[in-house]
Amino acid sequence: MDISVEQLREIPIKEITTATDTRDILAHCRAQGEALRFEDIVIIDTDAHHMEIESWADICAYIEDEVVRAQALDHLRNRTGSPPYGLNGDHALRYQDCGGRIPHQAKLGETVGDSPVHRDVTLVRRAIDSFHLDYMVVFPTPMLNLGMHPQYDMEAILGRAYDRWFCENILPVDPRMKTLLYLPFGDPQASLRTVEDLGDHPDVVGFMVTSVRHKPVQHNDYMKLYRAIEETGKPLAFHAGYNWQDPSMLQINRFGTMHALSFVWCNVVHMSNWVMNGLPERFPGLDVIWIESGLAWVSWLMQRLDHTYLMRSSEAPLLKRLPSEYMREMYFTCQPMETDHPEALKVTFDMINAKDQLLYSSDWPHWDFDAPSVIWNLPMLDEQAKKNILGENALKLFGLDRPPGK
DSSP states (O other): OOOOGGGOOOOOGGGOOTTSOHHHHTHHHHHHHHHTTGGGSOOEEEEEEEOGGGGHHHHHTTOSSHHHHHHHHHHHHHOOOSSOTTOOOOGGGGGTTTTTTSGGGTOOOOOOTTOSSOHHHHHHHHHHHHHTOSEEEEEESGGGGGGGOSSTTHHHHHHHHHHHHHHHHTGGGOTTEEEEEEOOTTSHHHHHHHHHHHTTOTTEEEEEEESOSOOOTTOGGGHHHHHHHHHHTOOEEEEOOOOTTSGGGTTOOOHHHHHHHHHHHHHHHHHHHHHHTTHHHHOTTOOEEEESSOSHHHHHHHHHHHHHHHHOGGGOTTOSSOHHHHHTTSEEEOSSOOOSSHHHHHHHHHHHTHHHHEEOOOOTTSTTOOOTHHHHTOTTSOHHHHHIIIIIHHHHHHTOOOOTTO
């Protein structure tokens, strides 16, 4: 049988392994939420991760190309090695557990007993309960690098297989689970097909582009895609990531340094192209979210783009306002939020209109995840602003049902 809550204990960090129960790891988070009465307010996690390789054989069974599907399943049955068939690996993944000191994300080896639901659902439920969440927006992890896959067609093949499998087998099991649908952005037509085929799924609250890629978001090939997303009334998100193989990162010799810069840089480029090419004017009904690149870069980029625009406005003829004014109407997730300089953070909050545009995110189960207290404990915010950021903003943006009694 599954472990009961009463049997759980708060454990020393040194005892955490890849087999440790999620609820044990998050025991302090759960107790903290109970003390702060988080059950009384809406809390929505806009960025949490499903470790899809744990279910890779099931996902590969959804590959539509018969030859690729046969190769994938044969590889999974008869060969070993990492990454699994089809995925492009990134050696930086080996550094995320800090030399084994933060091992829980390296492998989700915890037991789930004889639970009647899919193992992945059980693991997400444990996190939802521990964080005191009403909804958790979940999407894949290793697939975030597919935008750099050397085989052009593999992103669309695997992206569609994952989307269909996740929508059919995982999301319907628990109404608290939602997703931003993976868009194979390297193939505009395949992305459009994804929106048309799965965009109306009740648990799809938006669409996601993985930002580690070199495709220019302003290219005309994407205009039909943006219009189709705009017509759904659901937002488009850009999820940051790292790319140590990018030429601009090749001179860096520390994972931490690369992580600090690369997560930011990919969204800086996409944001700049999005704004300066007038896409907010072309698609005024399309809400945009920027995920997992922190916040410090946003105020910096606002200043840089405004300064440039005022000197060279002829290069951005579609704009009717300053770049920063468009950016202020976009949405941002808080993780990983740079809290080490409170005054700078306060200025950033003011510039991005955080009380109405910032969304709480945990980034669970990654090594740098944040509990809801990261927002609740900020002295610069009043209580209503905290409630907005933790859940009310996302409730409106995603059109979710308000949980009973909240």
